Amino acid sequence: MNLSRRKELLKAAITASLNAGNKILDIYQSNDFQIQLKSDNSPLTIADQSAHNEIVGVLDKLEIPILSEEGDHQDFATREKWEYCWIVDPLDGTKEFIKRNDEFTVNIALIEQGNPIMGIIYVPVYKQLYFSDKELGAFRVDQVTDWAEDLEMLLAEAKSLPLQRDDKMIKVVGSRSHMNQETSDFIANLRAGNQQVEFITKGSSLKLCMIAEGLVDIYPRYAPTMEWDIAAGHAIVSASGGFVSHIDSDKELSYNKSDLLNPWFICRR
Numbered sequence: 001m002n003l004s005r006r007k008e009l010l011k012a013a014i015t016a017s018l019n020a021g022n023k024i025l026d027i028y029q030s031n032d033f034q035i036q037l038k039s040d041n042s043p044l045t046i047a048d049q050s051a052h053n054e055i056v057g058v059l060d061k062l063e064i065p066i067l068s069e070e071g072d073h074q075d076f077a078t079r080e081k082w083e084y085c086w087i088v089d090p091l092d093g094t095k096e097f098i099k100r101n102d103e104f105t106v107n108i109a110l111i112e113q114g115n116p117i118m119g120i121i122y123v124p125v126y127k128q129l130y131f132s133d134k135e136l137g138a139f140r141v142d143q144v145t146d147w148a149e150d151l152e153m154l155l156a157e158a159k160s161l162p163l164q165r166d167d168k169m170i171k172v173v174g175s176r177s178h179m180n181q182e183t184s185d186f187i188a189n190l191r192a193g194n195q196q197v198e199f200i201t202k203g204s205s206l207k208l209c210m211i212a213e214g215l216v217d218i219y220p221r222y223a224p225t226m227e228w229d230i231a232a233g234h235a236i237v238s239a240s241g242g243f244v245s246h247i248d249s250d251k252e253l254s255y256n257k258s259d260l261l262n263p264w265f266i267c268r269r
Contacts, residue, residue: 001084001112003135003136006110006117006118006133006135007133007151008062009062009064009110009118010118010120010131010133010136010151011149011151012058012059012061012062013058013059013086013108013110013118013120013131014120014122014129014131014147014149014151014154015058015147015149016054016055016057016058016059016108016120017055017106017108017120017121017122017129018122018129018144018147019054019055019057019058020050020051020052020054020055020090020091020106020122021051021106021122021123021124021127022124023047023050023051023054024047024050024051024091024097024104024106024124025124025125027045027046027047027050028047028097028100028124028125032046033045033046033047033097033098034046035098042094043094043095043098044070044094045091045094045097045098047091047094047097048069048070048090048091048094049070049090051070051090051091051106052068052069052070052071052088052090054090055068055088055090055106055108056068056071059086059088059108064084064085064086064110065079065082065084065085065086066085066086066088067079067085067086067087067088067227067228067256067260068086068087068088068089068090068228069088069089069090069226069228070090071088073260076257076258079256080256080258082256083112083113084110084111084112085110085111085256086108086109086110086111087108087109087111087116087227087228087231087232087255087256088107088108088109088228089105089106089107089205089226089228089229089232090106091104091105091106092104092105092106092107092204092205092228092229093105093203093204093205093206095177095203096176096177096203096204101176101203102125102126103176103202103203103204103206104123104124104125104203104204105121105122105123105124105204105205105206105209106120106121106122106124107119107120107121107205107228107229107231107232107233108120108121108232109228109231109232109234109235109255110235111231111255111256114254114255114256114257115252115254115255116231116232116234116235116238116255117133117134117235118131118132118133118134118235119131119132119138119231119232119233119234119235119236119239120132120232121205121208121209121232121233121236122144123206123209126142127142127143127144127145128140128141128142128143128144129141129144130161130209130212130236131158131236132161132212132235132236132238132239132240133239134235134238134239136155136239137160137161137239137240138160138161138162138212138236138237138239138240139155139158139159139160139161140158140159140161140209140213141154141157141158141159142159161212161213161214161236161239161240162212162213162214162240162241162242162269163213163214163215164214165214165215168196169196169197169198170190170195170196170197170198170217170218171197171198171199171200171215171216171217171218172186172187172190172197172198172199172200172216172217172218172219172220173199173200173201173202173207173210173211173216173218173219174199174200174201174202174207174219174220175201175202175203175207175221175223176201176202176203177203178223179201180222180223182220182222183220183222183223186220186222187199190218200216205229205230205232205233207219207233207267208230208232208233208234208236208237208244208267209233209236211233211237211240211242211267211268211269212233212236212237212239212240212242213240214240214269217268217269218266218267218268218269219266219267219268220247220266220267221247221262221264221265221266221267222247222264223264224261224262225261225262225265226260226261226262227255227256227257227260227261227262228260229262230244230253230262230265231255233267234253234255234267237267241269242267242268242269243267243268244265244266244267245265245266245268246263246264246265246266247263247264247265247266248264253265
């Protein structure tokens, strides 16, 4: 896929993420979340489905299949024939949304034969946009309020990732909702090496954004995640010079697998 085509797809995905974010924000400010429970007891709100509809309304025109958390999932016999696909989490951090702590995002990734080559993460409350392309790099734009679908102008306004950081302390980020013994042991092992370690908690894919920014160094994940939870963040981290690998090897995570559940992983700069 050439750069011109990828720019076309990137513009569309940014538009989709902003449309979804605006819809989510409307519902967030209305206090009418209409909370339900899925079969796995995870929460679902009207914002999840509304955001999904907004994203599909844009991406469906691009003739690339969509694998969304809130959509119908094709069986693997069909999916394994896809050279490209979108992997989408219309509202990542539904628990954070319900808790009203603002740490929720819209995640869209473009996958090429299992590899994340483009990522878009939008933070509706802060109007903050992260995006990446495997050749263009990774970027953050603050206060995105007037998107005229001018990618070159957006790139001119964007901050290239990673950002500069002066301190030498090792900073570890972890889930606000899934702290466990394995994560505690991981941090303890780092501290046992006489290193200064700071642990930070953050919700949703914002943990991966912090790695891409260079604000933290390590994100160990010893708890279940699905592909749509991290595909967009993985793309942005990779384009910023970081990597996302299996917890016990250097093998990078892949996507559109037969099992959409991710293995435990570690994300590093």
